[in-house]
Amino acid sequence: QKEVEQNSGPLSVPEGAIASLNCTYSDRGSQSFFWYRQYSGKSPELIMSIYSNGDKEDGRFTAQLNKASQYVSLLIRDSQPSDSATYLCAGSGGSTLGRLYFGRGTQLTVWP
Amino acid sequence: GAVVSQHPSRVICKSGTSVKIECRSLDFQATTMFWYRQFPKQSLMLMATSNEGSKATYEQGVEKDKFLINHASLTLSTLTVTSAHPEDSSFYICSARRSGGSNTEAFFGQGTRLTVV
Numbered sequence: 001q002k003e004v005e006q007n008s009g010p011l012s013v014p015e016g017a018i019a020s021l022n023c024t025y026s027d028r029g030s031q032s033f034f035w036y037r038q039y040s041g042k043s044p045e046l047i048m049s050i051y052s053n054g055d056k057e058d059g060r061f062t063a064q065l066n067k068a069s070q071y072v073s074l075l076i077r078d079s080q081p082s083d084s085a086t087y088l089c090a091g092s093g094g095s096t097l098g099r100l101y102f103g104r105g106t107q108l109t110v111w112p
Numbered sequence: 113g114a115v116v117s118q119h120p121s122r123v124i125c126k127s128g129t130s131v132k133i134e135c136r137s138l139d140f141q142a143t144t145m146f147w148y149r150q151f152p153k154q155s156l157m158l159m160a161t162s163n164e165g166s167k168a169t170y171e172q173g174v175e176k177d178k179f180l181i182n183h184a185s186l187t188l189s190t191l192t193v194t195s196a197h198p199e200d201s202s203f204y205i206c207s208a209r210r211s212g213g214s215n216t217e218a219f220f221g222q223g224t225r226l227t228v229v
Contacts, residue, residue, distance in 0.1 A: 032217070034217070036220075041203075041225070042222070042223065043118075043205050043220045043221060043222050043223040044156070044205070044220050045220070046217070046219070046220075049217060088155060088156070096144065096161055096169075097144065097209055098144050098146065098207070098208075098209030098217070098218040099146065099158070099161060100146075100158075100207075100218060102155045102156045102157075103155060104154070104155045105155050
């Protein structure tokens with residue numbers, strides 16, 4: 001059973017702070033990991049993908065992957081109220097390319 | 113970019129009727145599309161994997177006779193909820209993987225909010 005677990009949240013940070021979102025996964029065979037942002041009533045939007053150990057930075061977002069610990073994280077620097085959303089961690093797995101296993105999501109609120 | 117269009121965005125139907133949801137990849141070919149369902153404050157649950165030109169693969173517990181999937185072309189998959197009941201009310205989301213290569217990235221449609229009354 002492939003599982004993706006996220007810290008339960010909700011997470012609340014002040015504007016300008018760093019928000020840290022964490023995720024663990026059970027399938028050592030998973031090679032690709034994704035962070036999606038989902039606003040209420042909307043479809044998930046891909047914000048980061050990471051495939052190899054280490055850090056990957058894109059603007060205010062940094063994804064970190066540690067395959068030995070089966071751990072994925074997302075850091076949001078200089079958090080803005082517009083970052084308030086649910087963040088979904090997903091991992092790939094199985095024989096079907098594109099099939100994703102999602103965590104429950106972490107609700108982030110950035111207050112002004 | 114890779115755009116996936118899902119239609120309709122919202123639908124209200126009477127109990128016992130059927131509803132069809134379309135998922136189109138607009139600027140790429142998608143051999144594989146995925147259908148998810150999301151209940152309030154829960155994560156996305158995969159219902160089925162749709163493969164162009166072949167039968168869909170359903171996840172455990174999903175009734176294939178109730179949720180009919182057709183993937184007749186490389187750019188279109190449809191999900192038909194047959195004999196809908198109020199408990200089928202949910203947010204249905206499709207995603208599509210670009211054909212070719214080994215990439216695992218999938219792109220999501222806008223989602224369809226189904227309400228069965």
